[in-house]
Amino acid sequence: MEPKRILLIIPYGGVGGMERLALTFYNYYKQKGYTVKALKLIKLETDIINFGEDELFLKDYDLHRMPITKRFLFYLSAPLSIRKIVKREKITHSICFGDMSNLFSSLSFTKEFKVGSIHSFKSVEFQDKNILNKIFKWSYRSTYRNLDKVVCISNTIKEDLIENCAFKFTDKLEVIYNPHDIEAIQKGAGSPFDSEEEQELFSQNIILFLGRLSYAKSPWHLLKAFHILAQRQADVKLVFIGDGEPPIIEYVKKLIDTFNIADRVVLLGRKSNPYRYLAKAKVLALSSHFEGTPNVIVEAIALDVPVVTSLCTKGVFELMSMNGEVNEEGNIEVESGIITPALFKGKLGIPEKDDLLKEEYDLADALEQVLASDKYKNTLVTAKEALLEKFDLDKVTTSYLTPIN
Structure with missing residues (x-):
């Protein structure tokens, strides 16, 4: 069996739920002996979640600081950058966290086993009709066909995608609850x-x-x-x-x-x-x-x-x-x-x-x-x-x- 080489793709390195989840995956897969790389779309000096020598990034300054033209170019170039990383690192499996990571991966047209994930109640989030949300909703009916699996972290999220967000590729949806390293949480709680x-x-x-x-x-x-x-x-x-x-x-x-x-x-x-x-x-x-x-x-x-x-x-x-x-x-x-x-x-x-x-x-x-x-x-x-x-x-x-x- 081919050794697993995993790429985790996250938007930022803050201390949010998705980022902590990615770190949990990273630590576990490393312990299993897999080769693991973590790609931050945006890396900041203030990042709390870090992956040491296995960390990659596309940009080292926040999207909000970019002029609109540079932001647009970043969106266009990100899938190609991911494609180059997947090929260079010989990735066999990629796991994406959130809409932006899912979208860019779905447009990279690489052959690894691609996993996307949805972490929030999208019908509410999409009430903000900004251009990115419109693109994300469009991708639910188009580019998500290029993902092998889309994980919903609750039954409620899966139902919402189907009933309220016109998600087309329902056979790709699977409910998997977020994992938690209980021992690590309890160990961290004992720190001064x-x-x-x-x-x-x-x-x-x-x-x-x-x-x-x-x-x-x-x-x-x-x-x-x-x-x-x-x-x-x-x-x-x-x-x-x-x-x-x-x-x-x-x-x-x-x-x-x-x-x-x-x-x-x-x-x-x-x-x-x-x-x-x-x-x-x-x-x-x-x-x-x-x-x-x-x-x-x-x-x-x-x-x-x-x-x-x-x-x-x-x-x-x-x-x-x-x-x-x-x-x-x-x-x-x-x-x-x-x-x-x-x-x-x-x-x-x-x-x-x-x-x-x-x-x-x-x-x-x-x-x-x-x-x-x-x-x-x-x-x-x-x-x-x-x-x-x-x-x-x-x-x-x-x-x-x-x-x-």
């Missing part, structure tokens, strides 16, 4: 903090947001819910870990000033090992408009940290509940925490008004409940093994490289 100030901070009652401050994750909803909670409870703080898009960071800071909670909210920025912080949090909180199956929820389960999340996708029930049955009425208690009503109101972007929503009060109520009782953590600890079974690293990484029957 970067400073005594951080250690002191996380000795308190901490609500933690872990991820990129993006339009999809709509962190302003969490901040508003915390503002509600802070008026009821004095001994709790909110910590954000992750980088973000400048307009969103600016809006978050504006809300902090508006609500006069600067002494209760901490923005720690990127952290190369977020698990040490997650393990010490009282609750992980998400307030996204849409998600795929958020990796950070599984990481919280692995570290016995209860989760409070909005119903950003029906896929959260697949992650957080034993039976996965969807219920969209009110705050729903499940084995790993509480799922609150959806916050998405049909329009992406920073809200025009700072008015508080009923759903933000629901989110605040759920956070207060989890902070007030050990029952949520105890329930999670009891259910943890069963909840984590479908994310087995060996099973998932093998499935990615296996043709669809």
Whole structure:
């Protein structure tokens, strides 16, 4: 049998879910003795996710800094660059993470076993009718024929692609949950903090947001819910870990000033090992408009940290509940925490008004409940093994490289 030579293709090297997933794949396949290369479409000096001597990149400055003409040329040249890398490195299998990587790989016209992957709820994302989203949606009916398999990380995402996004090549779709190296997560959680100030901070009652401050994750909803909670409870703080898009960071800071909670909210920025912080949090909180199956929820389960999340996708029930049955009425208690009503109101972007929503009060109520009782953590600890079974690293990484029957 031909030795496997694998190329992982990711957009950036930030600390988002797709990038951490790619690093998990990289480490596992290397341990199996495969030859593995990781290609970043964009490499930045601030990258947290890195692949050492096995790292390749197409550009070393952000797309947003490119003039439109250079950006267009990058889009045109990327498939050819990938083609050259595949041939030079004698790649037998490629795994792409996200729409841009999928598209460029599908246009490279190489012969390796090509795997694409979809990580978010596309019908919501495509409501932003920018040119890239139009191209991505077009590729679902055209260039995706050149991929051998397209992995959806939840049943909900697969259904959405078929029913709402006119995805043509349904025989190529396969649901495979994101794998997680539970031992590595738990080992990372045992590392010391970067400073005594951080250690002191996380000795308190901490609500933690872990991820990129993006339009999809709509962190302003969490901040508003915390503002509600802070008026009821004095001994709790909110910590954000992750980088973000400048307009969103600016809006978050504006809300902090508006609500006069600067002494209760901490923005720690990127952290190369977020698990040490997650393990010490009282609750992980998400307030996204849409998600795929958020990796950070599984990481919280692995570290016995209860989760409070909005119903950003029906896929959260697949992650957080034993039976996965969807219920969209009110705050729903499940084995790993509480799922609150959806916050998405049909329009992406920073809200025009700072008015508080009923759903933000629901989110605040759920956070207060989890902070007030050990029952949520105890329930999670009891259910943890069963909840984590479908994310087995060996099973998932093998499935990615296996043709669809």
